[in-house]
Amino acid sequence: MNTCKKCQSKDVKTLTTNEMVKYKGHDIPFLIEYSICNNCQREFVSKQQIQRGDCHLRDAKKVIDGLLTSEQIKQARKLLGLTQEQAALVFGGGKRAFSKYERAEVSQSVAMDTLIRVYLDNPKIFKRRLAEVGLINSFTQVAKQKIAYPKQHKPVKLRLIKSLPSMQELKYG
Ligand SMILES: [Zn+2]
Known part of the structure; x- marks a missing residue:
């Protein structure tokens, strides 16, 4: 529950506004939440509203960085x-x-x-x-799982290195 610190009223209304934040050349749409006290008209941003905004921004940055949200x-x-x-x-x-x-x-x-x-x-x-870590025994089956990765993520293709010397060649006669 949101309370006005100035007049202690609980009659507080929540409003939102859209802002753009620049990150690594991308524009992130950023929803900012704030409060207005209906009793004394004080405008403020609560601690929870700041935290929610931070979390939202952190997730948006992760998409750009190609990390899982x-x-x-x-x-x-x-x-x-x-x-x-x-x-x-x-x-x-x-x-x-x-x-x-x-x-x-x-x-x-x-x-x-x-x-x-x-x-x-x-x-x-x-x-x-x-x-x-002792969570299963060696007989348990584990199935391959798929999740939808962030769009920005480009999986790195692993290639076998063909120029490795064979075991025979390493023996030096
Ligand atoms: Zn107030």
Whole structure:
């Protein structure tokens, strides 16, 4: 509940305005929430409104950076069949890491983002990790999972390096 700090009235109305924020040459539409007290006409932005705005902006920047959004991280974690606590065991980053990512309170690192995608695409690697942290035994099946990645993300194509010397050549006679 929003209360006016000047007159203590709870008769506060919420308004929004659209702004544009520049980020890496892109225009991000940015919805700003603010309040007006109907009693004393004071205009203010509450702490929660600032936090919501920050989270919204953080997510919009992640799309431009090609990172999974907060919603996609949540989707990915569920596809992997993990609770937030289990995700902390599998991925590291602290107990509350996924709760922070999923509320867009913190942006995940590029390394964390990559690891999430690697596990989604490679059930075998994911299964090995689950076994390492004691979440499954070696007989459990893990299915390959797909999620819709951000449009800006261009997957890096891995190519086999053909010029590697063969084992024979390494023996030097
Ligand atoms: Zn007021």
